[in-house]
Amino acid sequence: MSVAEKFARLATRNAPGQEIRHQGGELHNLMRGGELPGIPVDFSHGDVDAFTPAPNAFEFFAAGVGLGGQQAYTEYRGAGNIRSELAEKLAAFTGAPVDAQDGTILTPGSQGALFLAVASAVTKGDKVAIVQPDYFANRKLVEFFEGEIVPVQIAYVGAETEAGLDLDQLQKAFMDGAKTFIFSNPNNPTGVVYSEAEIARIAELANKHGATVIVDQLYSRLRYSDASYAHLRASSIDPDKVITIMGPSKTESLSGYRLGVAFGAPHLVERMEKLQAIVSLRAAGYNQAVFQTWFSEPDGWMDERIRLHQAIRDDLLGVLRSVQGVSASTPRAGSYLFPRLPKLTLTGVDFVRILRLQAGVTVTPGTEFSPHCEDSVRLNFSQNHVAAVKAVERLAELVERYRQ
Amino acid sequence: MSVAEKFARLATRNAPGQEIRHQGGELHNLMRGGELPGIPVDFSHGDVDAFTPAPNAFEFFAAGVGLGGQQAYTEYRGAGNIRSELAEKLAAFTGAPVDAQDGTILTPGSQGALFLAVASAVTKGDKVAIVQPDYFANRKLVEFFEGEIVPVQIAYVGAETEAGLDLDQLQKAFMDGAKTFIFSNPNNPTGVVYSEAEIARIAELANKHGATVIVDQLYSRLRYSDASYAHLRASSIDPDKVITIMGPSKTESLSGYRLGVAFGAPHLVERMEKLQAIVSLRAAGYNQAVFQTWFSEPDGWMDERIRLHQAIRDDLLGVLRSVQGVSASTPRAGSYLFPRLPKLTLTGVDFVRILRLQAGVTVTPGTEFSPHCEDSVRLNFSQNHVAAVKAVERLAELVERYRQ
Numbered sequence A, B: 001m002s003v004a005e006k007f008a009r010l011a012t013r014n015a016p017g018q019e020i021r022h023q024g025g026e027l028h029n030l031m032r033g034g035e036l037p038g039i040p041v042d043f044s045h046g047d048v049d050a051f052t053p054a055p056n057a058f059e060f061f062a063a064g065v066g067l068g069g070q071q072a073y074t075e076y077r078g079a080g081n082i083r084s085e086l087a088e089k090l091a092a093f094t095g096a097p098v099d100a101q102d103g104t105i106l107t108p109g110s111q112g113a114l115f116l117a118v119a120s121a122v123t124k125g126d127k128v129a130i131v132q133p134d135y136f137a138n139r140k141l142v143e144f145f146e147g148e149i150v151p152v153q154i155a156y157v158g159a160e161t162e163a164g165l166d167l168d169q170l171q172k173a174f175m176d177g178a179k180t181f182i183f184s185n186p187n188n189p190t191g192v193v194y195s196e197a198e199i200a201r202i203a204e205l206a207n208k209h210g211a212t213v214i215v216d217q218l219y220s221r222l223r224y225s226d227a228s229y230a231h232l233r234a235s236s237i238d239p240d241k242v243i244t245i246m247g248p249s250k251t252e253s254l255s256g257y258r259l260g261v262a263f264g265a266p267h268l269v270e271r272m273e274k275l276q277a278i279v280s281l282r283a284a285g286y287n288q289a290v291f292q293t294w295f296s297e298p299d300g301w302m303d304e305r306i307r308l309h310q311a312i313r314d315d316l317l318g319v320l321r322s323v324q325g326v327s328a329s330t331p332r333a334g335s336y337l338f339p340r341l342p343k344l345t346l347t348g349v350d351f352v353r354i355l356r357l358q359a360g361v362t363v364t365p366g367t368e369f370s371p372h373c374e375d376s377v378r379l380n381f382s383q384n385h386v387a388a389v390k391a392v393e394r395l396a397e398l399v400e401r402y403r404q
Helices: A003-008 A025-029 A057-067 A080-094 A109-121 A136-144 A167-175 A196-209 A266-279 A285-293 A301-321 A348-359 A385-402 B003-008 B025-029 B057-067 B080-094 B109-121 B136-144 B167-175 B196-209 B266-279 B285-293 B301-321 B348-359 B385-402
Strands: A104-107 A127-132 A148-153 A180-184 A212-216 A242-246 A260-264 A377-380 B104-107 B127-132 B148-153 B180-184 B212-216 B242-246 B260-264 B377-380
Touching: A003 B109, A003 B266, A025 A348, A057 A285, A057 B057, A080 A104, A080 A242, A080 A260, A080 A285, A104 A109, A104 A266, A109 A136, A109 A180, A109 A212, A109 A242, A109 A260, A109 A266, A109 B003, A109 B266, A127 A136, A127 A167, A136 A148, A136 A180, A136 B266, A148 A167, A167 A180, A167 A196, A196 A212, A260 A266, A266 B003, A266 B109, A266 B136, A301 A385, A348 A377, A348 A385, B025 B348, B057 B285, B080 B104, B080 B242, B080 B260, B080 B285, B104 B109, B104 B266, B109 B136, B109 B180, B109 B212, B109 B242, B109 B260, B109 B266, B127 B136, B127 B167, B136 B148, B136 B180, B148 B167, B167 B180, B167 B196, B196 B212, B260 B266, B301 B385, B348 B377, B348 B385
Parallel strands: A127 A148, A127 A180, A180 A212, A212 A242, B127 B148, B127 B180, B180 B212, B212 B242
Antiparallel strands: A104 A260, A242 A260, B104 B260, B242 B260
């Protein structure tokens, strides 16, 4: 494949956060009616002005700057003392040991961890099982490394106590030669959480077929009242075949610092570090110091954050469910809603663009997450509560306007 | 190539900054004599405690944090206002227009820019001309993308007014099908600067053969008294075929913030942004604000920094040249010395390790930069002046101890 072809596949035009580069242009021919006034809400990512960074983040950064050279130039995998502290917290959180020295790498955001992890496991022609729908970068990363995607569906609509993973499809993917499985848990964009039985079965199948599993647990701290959670790395899975990815960018609102962490199989972490050495050297040195605030928030801070998100979730679900033909599952974790819209006179992507132009509401098209989700949109509801409700009311109004 | 083979080639064991992971082990059998006392000096990178970050960097960072969400979540290519400001400064510095909107991308360090630039130009089987010796990541990046390296030598020893590039070799590389040429100017590790005639000829050859040129100008601000400098992008080169890379990590000591910039051909910048979206999303948002200090240092600040570095350079050259069999060219820019050592009883890599263990002096083996430089070591002399002189005296003493 030529480099031009490779990049033609790597479209970011509809990716969250890139909307500023869109032009109105030909969309005006499709528009009906005028603009809907209201405070613009960008549901493509969380609003760190509404949910501000975890306490002390800036102070830890400032202290890191104060340390000078030792904090600026860490090992490529990150400062040893910070990895040690983090490994203890992550072991306690996930319920299985974490090797600070050989099994942990700090990265520029969890995106950085995901890139390195996929690169360390997948090369041209390799079959890779990925979930549909799931975080859009999973697909793009496999495509960039010229792997072959083997999709596995989740029956997420109405799933209450599981993700609805099609375990037969996963087994078939492994039997057909997939040596890597990548998935997010909680699932992005649907907010479903894999049940203990699903996690146990993933481990069993991976062990049987010698597959490596990369699990993105970015949202695993933000779980609503009734959600139990099973960490894959604490299951029966071969510890040398699993990489877990987390980071404080979302729930903890630290995205501006670009911090992520991958932990697990030492031979994969070693590859990840070799690659990080030529990709970006290291997570920004001073920024690494901010990891010290993570899992060390004041008592009650996380509970309160969960409570506030749950309240927004419920209000937005109320508005969405009042619209005829909209179906919206209740996310059990994370801050995404992934409603299905009724049939419209516009394609999903055009509706998303017009929604932004006419109503100041930015959402992400469902096709970023699965080719089968053209009728869905993703909303990150980590927003100002009142503004988010009003914005979803405008979304509902435009659904009526463009209903088929 | 399997993923395991791919990573086996990507060795970082001797890369600068990774020395902490080395064990003494079998080296003890090779050692002669005892330890040499003195303040340890790590010449593998600059000492940002000796040469502190450019003024106001932290204040700009703090102001970025204060801006909240708009600074945390920028476009993948970086915040528009920061790109605009930077494009003007870079156009003035390099003497050719810079397109802030379509021709500029902010990256996590200049390493990030180099990774994205090589990825956007090179894929499996492509021939890529690289200079020997040159920055070690150039070779590793081409290998990672499974390109085929076509080496081009520089006759840097004693080169006074040019880099000594073998232009016939470069022409032959292009005639043999190399479609990309990557080089650093000033050259890392030798400190030679390409003459105006060399730059003009590179442009002419690249134009004739339709080749893309990636030029790493990381050290182009730190030039000693007599050094003139020609910017490739201001030559006759087709502007759609050149990417220039810079950043404030070295001369300006801002490495702890991980900031770099690539500017040039819009179609390549577009690819770089697509890839950055799945590699690390963006240069850390708050950190991007620190770019505002760059090229805006107080009057005289850069001149003083150059003067201090030149003084260290001259003192270290004095010590090195007093050792029989050591040859050391005078770098005309940057903060690297790349002396050749006389024949020793140890391999270059073993000498480097023993130098660290016995004398507390960390340098980088010449083989990181060229397979033909086993007898050389690289020193980044951006260090405490007095400590650096003492450290090079210890290096000289160990050369005597291990001389063949």
